[in-house]
Amino acid sequence: MSGNGTPLLEIKNVSKFFGSVIAIQDVSAFVRAGEVTCLLGDNGAGKSTLIKVLAGVHKPTEGEYFFDGEKREFSSPREALDHGIATVYQDLAMIPLMAVWRNFFLGAEPTKGWGPFQRYDVDFAKETAISELGKMGIELRDPDQTVGTLSGGERQSVAIARAVYFGAKVLILDEPTAALGVKQAGVVLKYILQARNRGIGVIFITHNPHHAYPVADHFVILRRGTVYGDFTKEELPLEQLVQMMAGGADLEVLQHELEMASREGEEGAEALAETAEAISSELEELGEG
Amino acid sequence: MTTDTAPATAPAPPSDERVRKVGAISRLLSRPEVGAIAGTALIWVFFAIVAWDNNFASWVTTAAIFNRAAPLGILAIAVSLLMIGGEFDLSIGSIVGFAGMTIMVLVFPTEGGGFGWALWPAILVALIFALAIGLFNGWLVKVTKLPSFIITLGTLFVFRGLTIALTRLITNRTQLGGADEVSGFALADRLFAAQIKVFGASFRISILWWIALTALATWILLRTKQGSWIFGSGGDANSARNQGVPVDRTKIALFMTTAFAGFLVAMIQVVQFTGADTLRGRQQEFFAIIAVVIGGTLLTGGYGSAIGAFFGALIFAMVQQGIIITGVDGDWFQVFVGGILIVAVIFNNFVRAKAAQR
Numbered sequence: 001m002s003g004n005g006t007p008l009l010e011i012k013n014v015s016k017f018f019g020s021v022i023a024i025q026d027v028s029a030f031v032r033a034g035e036v037t038c039l040l041g042d043n044g045a046g047k048s049t050l051i052k053v054l055a056g057v058h059k060p061t062e063g064e065y066f067f068d069g070e071k072r073e074f075s076s077p078r079e080a081l082d083h084g085i086a087t088v089y090q091d092l093a094m095i096p097l098m099a100v101w102r103n104f105f106l107g108a109e110p111t112k113g114w115g116p117f118q119r120y121d122v123d124f125a126k127e128t129a130i131s132e133l134g135k136m137g138i139e140l141r142d143p144d145q146t147v148g149t150l151s152g153g154e155r156q157s158v159a160i161a162r163a164v165y166f167g168a169k170v171l172i173l174d175e176p177t178a179a180l181g182v183k184q185a186g187v188v189l190k191y192i193l194q195a196r197n198r199g200i201g202v203i204f205i206t207h208n209p210h211h212a213y214p215v216a217d218h219f220v221i222l223r224r225g226t227v228y229g230d231f232t233k234e235e236l237p238l239e240q241l242v243q244m245m246a247g248g249a250d251l252e253v254l255q256h257e258l259e260m261a262s263r264e265g266e267e268g269a270e271a272l273a274e275t276a277e278a279i280s281s282e283l284e285e286l287g288e289g
Numbered sequence: 290m291t292t293d294t295a296p297a298t299a300p301a302p303p304s305d306e307r308v309r310k311v312g313a314i315s316r317l318l319s320r321p322e323v324g325a326i327a328g329t330a331l332i333w334v335f336f337a338i339v340a341w342d343n344n345f346a347s348w349v350t351t352a353a354i355f356n357r358a359a360p361l362g363i364l365a366i367a368v369s370l371l372m373i374g375g376e377f378d379l380s381i382g383s384i385v386g387f388a389g390m391t392i393m394v395l396v397f398p399t400e401g402g403g404f405g406w407a408l409w410p411a412i413l414v415a416l417i418f419a420l421a422i423g424l425f426n427g428w429l430v431k432v433t434k435l436p437s438f439i440i441t442l443g444t445l446f447v448f449r450g451l452t453i454a455l456t457r458l459i460t461n462r463t464q465l466g467g468a469d470e471v472s473g474f475a476l477a478d479r480l481f482a483a484q485i486k487v488f489g490a491s492f493r494i495s496i497l498w499w500i501a502l503t504a505l506a507t508w509i510l511l512r513t514k515q516g517s518w519i520f521g522s523g524g525d526a527n528s529a530r531n532q533g534v535p536v537d538r539t540k541i542a543l544f545m546t547t548a549f550a551g552f553l554v555a556m557i558q559v560v561q562f563t564g565a566d567t568l569r570g571r572q573q574e575f576f577a578i579i580a581v582v583i584g585g586t587l588l589t590g591g592y593g594s595a596i597g598a599f600f601g602a603l604i605f606a607m608v609q610q611g612i613i614i615t616g617v618d619g620d621w622f623q624v625f626v627g628g629i630l631i632v633a634v635i636f637n638n639f640v641r642a643k644a645a646q647r
Contacts, residue, residue, distance in 0.1 A: 057531070078533035093531040095524035097592045098517075106521050107533035109514030119512045 006069055008033045008201040009054070009085065009170045014063030016049050023049035027063075027227050029220045031170060031201040036192060038212040039205045040245055041222035047205050050222070051174050054203065055087035056080030067170075078107070084169035088159040088176060096148035100140060101129035103147050104162050132161045153184030160191050164200070171195055172203045177211045189215050209242045221245065321585035322597030324636050328583065328629075329600045329607070336611035343614040350610060352490035358606035359495040360554045362599060364573055365580035366502045367550030369598035371543040372581050373510070375523030375590030376437040378544060380426060381577060383448035384419055384551030385570025389558060390452050391415040393465035393565040402460035408473035416552050422448060423548025427541030437544075445574065453567045466564035474560070482561040495557050499599070502550075506595035519543065523590025579626060580605050583633040604629065 007030035015025045024046040031037040041047045052058040053065075056074030065072050067083055074080040077087065087093075094103045102125070110121040110128075126143045133140060138154050138161075147155060156176050163171050173192065177185040192215050196202050206212050212219065219236060221229040221244055229244060337346040344350060364381055371378055395411035397403020426444055430437045456463060468474060481498075484491040510516040521529035522536045530536045551570070559565050584601030586593025608629065612622050 055531075076533075077531055078535075081533050087531070089528075089531055093528040095521050095528060095591060097524050097587075098520055102517050102520070106517055106529065109517055111514060119508075120514050120517065122512065 005032050007031060007066070008068060009203070010066040011054070011060070012064045012066070014050075014053060014060040014065070016053055016058055017061045022225055024053070024222075024225045027222070027225075029203075029227070029230070031203050031218075033169070033201050034196055034199045035217045036196050036202040036204055036215050037218045037220060038216035039203060039220050039222060040207065040209060040212055040241070041205075042207055042245060044224070045207075045222040046225040047207075047222060048174070049225075051087065051089075051172060051205055054172050055085065081108075081166070084167060085172065086163035086166060086168035086170070087172040087174065088156070088163055089174050094147045094155060094159065097146055099144045100133070100147055100150070100158065101126045101143055104129040104132070104158065104165075108166060128165070132165050133158060135161070151184070152179050153181075153187055156180070156184075156188050157191060160188070160195065164195055164198070168195075168200055170201045170203065172205070174205050175207070176204070177206060177208060185211060207245070209238065209245050213238045213241060321592060321594045321637075322600060323585070324633065325584045325597045325600035325604065328633065328636075329604050332604055332607055332611075336607065336615070340611055340615045343616070345611060345614060348488040348490035350614065352487070352492050354603070354606045354610045355496045356491075356493045357610060358602045359493060359499040360557060361573065361576055361580060361605060362499040362602035363495070363502055363554050363557075364547075364550050364577040365584070365598040365602045366499070366506050366595050367547040368577040369581045369584060369586050369593055369595050370506055370510070370519060371547050372578070372586050372588070373523050373590060373593045374519045374540055374543045375526060376430065376540055376543065377441060377578070378426065378547040379438065379441040379574045380422070380444040380448055381547050381551045382570040382573035382575075383445050383452065384422055384548050385555045385558070385573060386452045386565075386567060387422070387448045388415040388419045388552040388555035389565035389569050390456050390465070390567055391418050392556065392559050393468065394456060394459055396468060396471045397460060397465050398467075401465075402462075403465070406471075408468070408471045408477055412477070412556055415555065416549075419548045419552035419555075420545050423545035424541060426548070427544035430544070431537045431541065441574075449567075449571070456567050463567045464564065468559055468565075469563040474563075477556075477560045481557045493561070495561075498553065498557070499602075503595050503599045510595060515539065515542075520591055523592075525591070576605060576626075577602075579630050582630060582637070585633075585637050587637070588634075601633075 010028075010030035012028050014027045016023045027046070027050060029037065029039065029050075039047060039050065049058065053060050056077045056079055059073065059075070065074070067085065072083070074083075074085075080087075093106075095106065098106070105125045105128075110124050111118050112121045112124075113119050130140055130143055138150075138157055147158070150158065160171070160173070160176070176188050176192070180188060189211060192202055192204060196215070202215075204212065204216065213233075217233055219229070219231045219233070219241065220227060221231075221241075231241075339345075364385075368378060368381065392408070392411045392415045393403075395404045395406040395414060396408055397405070399405040422444070426437070426441055429435075429440050429444075433440065453463065456465070469478075481494065483494040485494065486492075510519060518529070518534045518536075518539045521532070521534045522539045526536050554573075555565070555570065558569060580601035581593070581598045582588065582601070583604055584594065584597025584599070586597060605626065608625050609622055612619060612625065
């Protein structure tokens with residue numbers, strides 16, 4: 001999939017300041033159609049600000065934004081969305097007390113009728129939401145079920161299904177796996193690959209290199225508001241990625257501590273080994289998907 | 290494509306089982322207006338028994354309750370939309386006073402200090418003023434990002450004060466009468482103050498306005514995209530904004546809606562009482578909020594219904610009328626209403642917790 005096509009979305013030397021605070025500085029990144037670009041960074045690296053710039057929430061203080069080869073300046077997320085740049089936020093941009101189908105179409109409601117008699121096409125919205133979610137493997141018993149009753153993985157899948165349904169060309173995912181268990185994270189990673197295979201350019205923001213590595217074609221590593229490194233998958237083995245993320249020295253200390261902890265109990269070590277095996281086999285599976 | 294592999298289906302069955310447990314009753318209870326409808330029935334039965342000898346269960350009393358409920362109900366419908374949208378409007382009572390006085394000052398004879406206009410142009414100007422106040426409220430909330438509770442608490446006093454001060458400055462009075470002598474009154478009387486006899490009891494036409502507004506508001510909430518925007522703006526303004534909902538425009542429109550309701554009530558009362566008082570509409574902002582909360586709308590926004598607000602206003606008027614005809618000292622009314630408010634909020638929280646569990 002990874003080719004040399006022109007980037008679908010690209011930012012060049014982008015900075016964003018809030019008063020005296022430099023949130024991000026001189027950040028460049030891009031994504032091509034049918035590729036996954038992973039933005040990696042620890043807490044405070046400037047990921048959230050960068051997402052908001054990409055999504056059209058913030059205008060960059062400096063730098064340029066290109067979409068489909070043209071220079072753009074989006075004044076609202078709606079405008080970005082109209083161009084096919086869909087963002088799935090960490091908080092999922094969903095209203096917990098609202099029915100799933102209403103959430104699915106929030107901000108882009110299908111209507112029928114004309115003029116003052118224009119109304120929400122409720123039947124279409126319900127049917128479409130249910131069938132689109134069905135494709136993602138979520139069965140809704142009650143179309144009026146509120147989003148608050150869904151699990152974290154289900155909510156994430158609803159959000160991705162929504163973006164894909166609305167014809168996203170670029171899908172920006174803000175830490176989609178952060179709050180999920182191993183299995184549910186695996187499900188979400190699979191949807192990312194599905195979206196990629198459909199030719200969507202995916203920007204996947206995470207602080208977890210183990211989630212990033214199996215799906216990404218390309219990594220941009222952020223640290224303290226600037227780009228620390230920009231690599232293709234071939235250039236960068238997982239171990240090195242992990243090390244870059246955390247900063248080598250910090251990680252060595254952590255590794256040492258973990259080794260000490262696992263030595264304390266034979267059982268603990270076994271459990272750790274099992275988990276590690278489970279994860280690696282799942283990741284392989286995902287890589288193939 | 291590969292949705293049916295083990296990791297995808299494994300976590301699904303338990304959540305499906307949880308969903309299946311939903312009974313018909315808890316699904317019914319999840320509608321916000323259910324508590325208010327049940328409360329209406331309960332309180333009616335209570336007064337029907339307690340005040341049987343005072344003819345509570347009669348057409349005449351029913352008409353009195355509905356006539357009393359209509360103006361409050363009109364305000365409450367608009368306030369319910371605003372509160373579902375996550376905002377408050379404490380200035381609505383002052384808008385009633387301001388709009389009513391605007392009409393009367395404009396139509397009052399020039400020898401009395403007024404402008405001597407015909408009724409309909411004066412009504413149009415009052416409408417424009419009211420909408421401007423609503424726009425001002427909404428704009429101020431948007432620009433300052435302060436809670437609307439504070440902003441409209443301020444405009445409550447500003448516009449009540451302006452009503453009293455300007456009226457006294459222009460006409461040297463605080464009450465203006467004689468609207469029935471102004472040209473255009475006959476039509477206005479037919480539209481806004483007519484009485485309809487049903488089984489010997491007189492129902493005011495304002496009840497029809499109230500019902501029509503309830504129907505319109507319910508349709509907007511449940512069957513238009515703007516309705517979804519209202520729920521979204523109140524449920525989580527940030528999320529809604531991220532999804533592309535025009536949150537600020539929606540909220541400003543809602544402030545203008547409550548201002549319009551204030552104008553409508555002012556006009557109805559000018560025609561019905563053939564005049565205006567600088568104090569008209571006082572405390573209605575609180576009564577409207579109480580009616581809306583009794584109707585099952587959350588104070589925090591994002592959840593509620595106009596039908597609930599309809600029954601909330603009805604409960605309010607029923608208690609008022611019940612206390613009057615049983616001959617209990619009217620001072621006790623406030624005790625009753627305050628008590629009902631607290632019970633309603635506790636009940637609503639309970640129902641919502643139930644609904645969220647399913």
